[in-house]
Amino acid sequence: MGVFLCKCGGNISDFVDLEAVKRAVEKIDGVVAVEVDEHWCSSPAGKRIKEVIKEKNLNRVVIAACTLNMHQPHFMEVLQEAGLNPYLLERVNAREQCSWVHKDSPKEATEKAIDLVRGGIARAKRLTELSPIVEKINKNVVVVGGGVAGIIASLELAYGGYRVFLVEKSPTIGGRMAKFSKVFPSLDCASCILTPRMAEVESHKNITLLTYSELQEVSGSAGNFKVKILKKPRYVDPALCTGCRDCTTVCPVKVPNEWNMGMDKRTAIYIPFPEAVPRVATVDEEHCLYLKHSKPGKPVCGKCVEVCKAKAINWNQKPEVLEVEAGAILLAVGSEVFDARRVPQLGYGLYKNVITSMEFERMINSDGPTGGKVVNPVTGETPKVVAFIQCVGSRDEKYNPYCCRIGCTATLKHAALLKEYVSKDIDIYVCYNDMRTVGKGFEEFYRRVRDMGVKFIRGLPSEVKQKPDGTLSFNVFDTTTETLYEVNADLVVLAIGLVPSPDIEKVAKLLKLSRGHDGFLLEAHEKLRPVETLTDGIFVAGSCLGPMDIHDATSEAMGAASKVMGFLSAGEIVKEPIVAKVNEDLCSGCRVCVSVCPFDAIKMEEKGEGKFVAKVDEVSCKGCGLCASSCPTAAITTQHFTDEQIRAQVRGILVGT
Amino acid sequence: MSEFQPKIVAFCCNWCSYAGADQAGLRRLQYPPTARIVRIMCSGRLDPVFVLEAFRYGADGVLVAGCHTPTDCHYTSGNFKAERRVLLLRKLLEQLGLEPERLRLEWISASEGEKFARVIEEMTQKLKELGPSPLKSA
Numbered sequence: 150m151g152v153f154l155c156k157c158g159g160n161i162s163d164f165v166d167l168e169a170v171k172r173a174v175e176k177i178d179g180v181v182a183v184e185v186d187e188h189w190c191s192s193p194a195g196k197r198i199k200e201v202i203k204e205k206n207l208n209r210v211v212i213a214a215c216t217l218n219m220h221q222p223h224f225m226e227v228l229q230e231a232g233l234n235p236y237l238l239e240r241v242n243a244r245e246q247c248s249w250v251h252k253d254s255p256k257e258a259t260e261k262a263i264d265l266v267r268g269g270i271a272r273a274k275r276l277t278e279l280s281p282i283v284e285k286i287n288k289n290v291v292v293v294g295g296g297v298a299g300i301i302a303s304l305e306l307a308y309g310g311y312r313v314f315l316v317e318k319s320p321t322i323g324g325r326m327a328k329f330s331k332v333f334p335s336l337d338c339a340s341c342i343l344t345p346r347m348a349e350v351e352s353h354k355n356i357t358l359l360t361y362s363e364l365q366e367v368s369g370s371a372g373n374f375k376v377k378i379l380k381k382p383r384y385v386d387p388a389l390c391t392g393c394r395d396c397t398t399v400c401p402v403k404v405p406n407e408w409n410m411g412m413d414k415r416t417a418i419y420i421p422f423p424e425a426v427p428r429v430a431t432v433d434e435e436h437c438l439y440l441k442h443s444k445p446g447k448p449v450c451g452k453c454v455e456v457c458k459a460k461a462i463n464w465n466q467k468p469e470v471l472e473v474e475a476g477a478i479l480l481a482v483g484s485e486v487f488d489a490r491r492v493p494q495l496g497y498g499l500y501k502n503v504i505t506s507m508e509f510e511r512m513i514n515s516d517g518p519t520g521g522k523v524v525n526p527v528t529g530e531t532p533k534v535v536a537f538i539q540c541v542g543s544r545d546e547k548y549n550p551y552c553c554r555i556g557c558t559a560t561l562k563h564a565a566l567l568k569e570y571v572s573k574d575i576d577i578y579v580c581y582n583d584m585r586t587v588g589k590g591f592e593e594f595y596r597r598v599r600d601m602g603v604k605f606i607r608g609l610p611s612e613v614k615q616k617p618d619g620t621l622s623f624n625v626f627d628t629t630t631e632t633l634y635e636v637n638a639d640l641v642v643l644a645i646g647l648v649p650s651p652d653i654e655k656v657a658k659l660l661k662l663s664r665g666h667d668g669f670l671l672e673a674h675e676k677l678r679p680v681e682t683l684t685d686g687i688f689v690a691g692s693c694l695g696p697m698d699i700h701d702a703t704s705e706a707m708g709a710a711s712k713v714m715g716f717l718s719a720g721e722i723v724k725e726p727i728v729a730k731v732n733e734d735l736c737s738g739c740r741v742c743v744s745v746c747p748f749d750a751i752k753m754e755e756k757g758e759g760k761f762v763a764k765v766d767e768v769s770c771k772g773c774g775l776c777a778s779s780c781p782t783a784a785i786t787t788q789h790f791t792d793e794q795i796r797a798q799v800r801g802i803l804v805g806t
Numbered sequence: 807m808s809e810f811q812p813k814i815v816a817f818c819c820n821w822c823s824y825a826g827a828d829q830a831g832l833r834r835l836q837y838p839p840t841a842r843i844v845r846i847m848c849s850g851r852l853d854p855v856f857v858l859e860a861f862r863y864g865a866d867g868v869l870v871a872g873c874h875t876p877t878d879c880h881y882t883s884g885n886f887k888a889e890r891r892v893l894l895l896r897k898l899l900e901q902l903g904l905e906p907e908r909l910r911l912e913w914i915s916a917s918e919g920e921k922f923a924r925v926i927e928e929m930t931q932k933l934k935e936l937g938p939s940p941l942k943s944a
Contacts, residue, residue, distance in 0.1 A: 216828045217845075245831025246843050250923070257811065257839035264813075264842050658877045663822070663916040671917060683821065683916070684880075727847060745850075747882040773881035774851030778891075790847055796859055799815055802842045803863035 150273060151182040151207040152266065153198060155189040155214035157244055164248040166259045170213070173263045177270055177805070181205045190220045195227045202231035209273040213241035213266050218674075218683075234278035236726070236789060241269040264802045271801025275794045279726040282767050286372030286722050287476040290713055291316060293364055293656065294481035296324020297699055298691025298706040300346055302479050305710035307355035311717060314473050315350065316378055317360045318652070321425035322347055324483055326699055328408065328507070330514035330521075333562040333698075334594035336569075340424060347426040361431060365470060367478065367660055370771065371686025372722035376473045382466035384432035384440070385418070389461035392428035394420060396453035396462070404436050406518070410508045413518035418453045418462075422516060430461070439464065476722075477686050477713045478660070480670065481706060484692040485650040487542030487549070489643045495538060496613040496641065501526040502621060503613060503641045505541075506559055513566055523571050525639045527619045532575065532639035535567060536621070538610060539581040543646035551667055553646025554696040557585045560644050561598045568601045577603040578636050580610060580625050588700060606634060613641055647696040660687055669695045680709035685722075688713050727772035727789045729765045735784035736762040742776035742785050751776060812866035812933035814841040814926070817856065819849045821880040822915045823871035829919030837923040838930040841869065848872065850884025854895050857909060861899070866939045867908045867929055871922070874913040885913065905936050 152174055156162035167185050175183045182205045186194045189212055201207065210233065212224055217240040225235035243262050251258035288311055292303045295317030303315045315322070326332075327347075329339035350356055359378055366377040400416035408421045415421075417437040418430050430453075434440045438450040454462045489497035489505050496503040502525050504512070515521035525532045537560045543553040564577045584605070586595040599605065610623035622637045649668035657664050662682050663671040670693050673681040680690055690709035691702040716722075729742075729751070738761040743751045750769035753761040763776075763785060774787040786792060818824040824845050830837065846852060849872025860868050870892055872885040879885040889911060896906035912925050 216824075216831070218825065218828060242828075242843065245828040247839075249831040249834050250837055251839040252834070253836060254839050261839045261842065268842065268844070661821075661878065661880050661882075663825070663878075665917045683825070745887065747884070771881060773848035773884050774846065775848065775881065775884050775887055778851050778853040778887070787847065787851065790851060792853055792855070795844065795846065795853075795856055798844055799856060799860050799865075800863050802815065802844070803813065803860065803865055 150179045150209040150211065150270065151184070151198075151201050151205060152180055152211045152213070152270065153189050154183065154185045154266075155212065155243070156185065156187050157214060158187060161214070161243050161248040164252050164255050164258050165243060165262045166255065169259050170262050170266055174266050174270060177267070179209075179274060180270060182207070189214055190223060195223070198227050199231040202228070202233055207233065209237050209239070209276060211239045211241060211266065211269045211273050213243045213262065213269065215244040216242050216246070236279040237273070237276050239269045239273035239276060241265050267805055268798040268802035272794050272798035275791070275797050276789070279788055281726055282724040282728070284372055284722050284724055284768060286717060286720065287474050288312065288717050289314065289473065289475040290477050290479060290717070291374070291376050291473060291475045292479045292481060294324070294483055294652075294691070294693070295322030295360065296481060296483045296691060296702075297326040297343065298483070298702040299324070299481035300343075300350055301703050301706040302481060302690055302710040303350055303356055304346060304353065305707055306713060307353045309710070309714045311355065311714065313356045314376075314378070314475065315356055315358050316362050316364060317358075318363050319421070320361050320383065320429070320431040321421050321427070322350060322358070322360060323424075323426065327422065327424070328514070329510055330517075331562060331566060333558045334588070334590045336562065336565060344424040347424065351426045358427065359471070360427060362471075364656065364659060371684070372476050374475050374478060374686065376475055376478065378471045378473060380469040380471055382434070382468055383429070384434070384437075384462060384464055384466050385430045386461045386463050387427055387429040389459045390429040391459050391461075392420060392430070393458075394430070395456045395458070396430055399452040399456045401450065401452065402436050402438060404433070409511045409518040410505070412508060412511060432462070476717050477688060479688045479690065479709050479713055480656055480693060481689070481691040481709075482652040482656055482693045483650060484647040484653070484669070484696065487553075487645040487648050489541055489645050491548060492541055494612045495541065495610075495643055496615065496621065497643055500613070500615045500621060502619070502639060503643065506556070506563065506642055506644045509563055509642045513563070513570070523567065523640075528639070531571065534576040534578070534638040535640045535642065536578040536580065536623075536636050536638040537563065537642045537644060538613075539579065539644045540609065541643040541645050542648070544582060549646060549648060549667065551696065552585065554585070555698050556644040556646055557581065558588065558591055558594070558698070560642075561586070561595055563642065564603045565598050565601065568603070573601070578606060578638065579603060580606045580608060580636075582609060588698065606636075610636075647692055649693070653693050660684065662687065667695065669693060680705050680712055686716065725772070725789075727787060728767045728770040729772070729774070729776050729785055729787050731763045731765060732784045733762045735782050737782050737784070738762055739781065741779050741781065745775045745779045747773065747775065810934060810938060812840050812930055812938070813864065814867040814869055814929055814933070815860040815865045816841045816843045816869040816871060816926075817846055817849070817852055818843050819872040819880070819884070820845055820847045822873035822878060822913075823849075823922070825916035826871070826914040826918045826922045829917060830922045831919070833919050835919055835923040837926045840930045840933075841926045848879070848881050848884035849888035850879075850881065850886075852888050852891060854891055854898075857895055861904060861908070861939060861941050864939065864942050866936075866942070867910065867933045869925065869929060870909070870911045871914045871925070874915055878913070878915060903940055907932055908936065908939065
């Protein structure tokens with residue numbers, strides 16, 4: 150056995166005395182080589198491991214370095230190249246779980262490292278050669294979420310030749326970006342760049358678009374998922390509907406229009422916006438009079454049916470469950486905007502002329518509720534003084550400690566649009582914490598907006614009040630000039646940040662994915678695996694990972710799509726042989742394993758004369774080991790985590806080998 | 807004589823708690839150097855023998871850490887199995903003359919580095935109060 154101790158460029162060796170570890174373990178029975186190196190993960194060091202394997206004829210390798218969530222495939226390959234079965238490698242976590250967490254006690258950290266390496270050696274002795282399980286993979290992809298990230302990812306995959314099922318919960322794709330008027334910093338029109346891509350999604354032969362649909366259940370594993378998708382009834386036949394909107398002119402129901410952030414009303418049968426994809430009407434069953442109040446033989450309303458020339462309305466539609474097989478799942482479920490009502494002192498929800506940045510976005514959009522006119526909702530007139538308040542719900546321990554990453558540039562955009570498209574005479578104040586303009590061209594954009602005469606005040610008001618004449622007023626202390634200002638404005642815009650949507654929680658639960666403290670999905674590695682999850686075959690992109698702008702969401706979508714293509718193009722998946730194994734001689738046929746297996750991976754097989762033994766389906770088995778720990782006769786175990794291996798490790802840690 | 811430093815064997819599931827312990831490291835959270843982690847794929851893989859053997863070989867405490875109930879377990883329900891086993895094991899430990907508090911069960915997610923550090927801190931404190939395992943001298 151060879152033991153390789155890694156200094157990790159001081160990350161480990163600054164706090165753990167590796168020479169002491171070496172002295173402590175080199176005498177252990179079976180250990181024939183102990184070497185210390187700066188970085189065992191480097192390529193020359195890998196060569197050295199191979200040399201030692203050959204020189205000393207090693208049949209086990211222990212590497213004490215970082216967590217095995219780093220570099221494990223690389224080290225396994227090193228063993229393989231030296232002619233050693235890669236499952237004869239044991240990793241000891243001497244960094245994340247030792248040197249980094251015991252910086253103040255190097256003596257004890259060294260003792261701990263010795264124990265851990267001893268445990269590793271003891272376990273390594275009991276490791277056995279294993280071969281990975283190879284499975285064919287299905288080349289379909291399910292993309293969840295039809296915002297800009299989901300759209301771009303689906304198109305990349307479709308053009309790459311892969312079959313895509315794009316699942317979107319709302320009646321149209323487009324996401325938040327479709328609501329924007331212009332994008333920063335170029336100020337080009339958001340829908341001009343997005344809607345052609347939406348149309349491509351609809352027409353691409355490799356994409357099956359499933360709007361008004363939700364992920365319901367996922368089984369199977371990487372390479373071979375079975376995905377159940379719930380198609381909600383829209384009570385309109387998409388094949389017949391022409392998108393003429395005649396129905397929306399007769400529907401008597403008026404409900405707040407979510408597309409315009411509730412600033413106007415929509416009907417119960419509706420098409421969210423003119424460029425919707427698909428451009429098909431949807432009946433909102435919660436509000437439709439026919440669906441809510443009709444009794445057998447006594448229909449209520451039904452005016453849309455009368456007016457629909459295409460005869461597209463179908464009251465008999467039922468929820469439908471679609472089953473799709475896919476090799477990979479790409480999640481782009483997005484985020485939500487912060488609810489400004491949670492900061493009541495800023496007056497949102499109390500004063501009509503305090504609005505959010507999303508409402509401003511709709512207002513200045515030509516197909517928004519005001520037809521592109523920015524107005525003071527109290528007077529209906531163009532405002533003379535507009536104040537923007539930054540970081541609402543962001544960078545604040547009380548709400549969300551993180552930076553929303555879009556608020557500063559979005560406000561710069563709004564200020565520029567006011568000056569350029571509404572009137573250069575509007576007085577604009579921006580009250581900020583720090584202006585964070587870190588993207589390409591963003592700082593130049595900031596400079597340009599300052600040159601337009603927008604006034605920047607470094608400080609945030611604690612309270613916004615409405616005066617009897619309807620104008621808004623607040624005090625703010627500018628920390629750059631150390632002056633207390635009183636700002637009087639007709640319109641106050643709150644720059645709200647991004648928060649995780651309930652969809653994130655839903656998919657995390659459905660797919661057993663980890664979420665961070667902030668509630669967003671957790672990537673497999675923040676630097677090196679930013680668009681993967683820790684679960685094989687499940688990829689992520691866009692703001693479900695954390696706040697980000699369109700540029701970043703698109704980059705991630707392309708990254709994730711190309712990761713998916715790389716994964717699928719291999720044609721087969723190599724599965725870790727960490728699966729349950731039955732010793733048929735010991736199996737008493739009691740079926741406890743069958744009852745505890747969460748994946749239905751164990752079946753009983755008749756061996757004649759009424760004797761039954763457990764049989765494991767290696768493809769369905771995920772290697773949790775519930776069967777192994779429940780088996781009363783120790784007939785079933787998990788490969789690579791046998792009782793013997795785990796017990797040896799415990800013993801090694803506590804009393805040497 | 808130097809202060810008693812307890813030894814804890816921490817069985818961590820691969821998906822949540824092992825990654826949670828890594829997270830503590832990534833954030834450089836400092837906690838007592840008392841715990842030695844043993845990775846198992848699922849907390850439900852924990853065979854009662856592993857715990858008994860840890861005490862037999864001189865552990866002062868054992869931590870079993872897995873994904874949060876009810877929904878976080880990578881294998882759907884392994885954490886519930888672990889919970890039941892630990893409850894029964896505590897009773898058994900008591901009969902063997904060990905304080906049941908020496909065996910602790912915690913749900914620690916992949917992002918809860920702070921919780922991992924806090925649990926080790928608390929356990930170490932508790933074990934210092936209890937003193938060395940009575941099985942050690944026997």
